[in-house]
Amino acid sequence: MRNLLNNFLRGLLLIVPMAAAIYVVWYLYNFLDSLIPIAKNIPGLSFVIVIVTITIIGSFTKKYNTGLINWFEELVKKVPLLNLVYSSIKDLMTSFMGEKKKFDKPVLVKVENNLYKPGFVTSEDLKNIGLPGKVSVYLPHSYNFSGNVFISDKKNITPLSNPSSEVMKYIVSGGISGKIKV
Numbered sequence: 527m528r529n530l531l532n533n534f535l536r537g538l539l540l541i542v543p544m545a546a547a548i549y550v551v552w553y554l555y556n557f558l559d560s561l562i563p564i565a566k567n568i569p570g571l572s573f574v575i576v577i578v579t580i581t582i583i584g585s586f587t588k589k590y591n592t593g594l595i596n597w598f599e600e601l602v603k604k605v606p607l608l609n610l611v612y613s614s615i616k617d618l619m620t621s622f623m624g625e626k627k628k629f630d631k632p633v634l635v636k637v638e639n640n641l642y643k644p645g646f647v648t649s650e651d652l653k654n655i656g657l658p659g660k661v662s663v664y665l666p667h668s669y670n671f672s673g674n675v676f677i678s679d680k681k682n683i684t685p686l687s688n689p690s691s692e693v694m695k696y697i698v699s700g701g702i703s704g705k706i707k708v
Contacts, residue, residue: 540672542614543615546615551580554576554579554580555573555576558575559572562575599612629646629648629664630646631685631690632644632645632646632686632689632690632693632706633683633684633685633686634684634686635663635665635676635682636678636682636683636684644665644693644696644697644706645663645665645673645697646663646664647661647663648662648663648664648675660677660679660680661679661683662675662676662677663676663678666697666698668697668700668701669700670698686706687707687708692705692706693706
């Protein structure tokens with residue numbers, strides 16, 4: 527029963543942020559359609575307006591990263607379920623996009639004698655938690671938005687020269703798209 531509950535919660539953590547992001551874009555699309563009567567007659571106009579609006583908001587927050595964002599995040603932290611959804615979406619988005627990408631060190635991890643898995647170093651030195659000479663590596667699953675975190679000896683890690691996006695594409699496609707270079 528506990529395993530079933532854990533699987534349900536894991537699935538919920540994957541689906542809710544994606545569904546929330548899709549819902550926001552859909553809601554904005556419909557909201558703009560209702561505000562601009564001409565948009566109903568011109569297919570795609572609302573979509574263009576949503577894209578432009580999101581881009582303007584992104585530009586505004588980059589230029590004026592003031593207390594407004596911090597205030598909003600503090601407000602969200604006080605609401606338990608909303609905090610979970612917001613932080614999950616934010617963590618996922620910042621892992622792949624933005625100035626502070628999390629998966630920026632692609633590697634091959636030696637798992638067994640001649641078995642290697644591609645992944646990303648998430649923490650290069652674990653001596654502060656009593657594991658000197660070890661690294662934390664995230665190994666995404668193919669055809670999925672999930673993965674596992676493993677602790678490995680540094681000697682089992684081989685850096686890859688590919689950009690992170692190529693390695694992620696390679697992993698997610700099950701090795702069909704792209705190549706990895708040591």
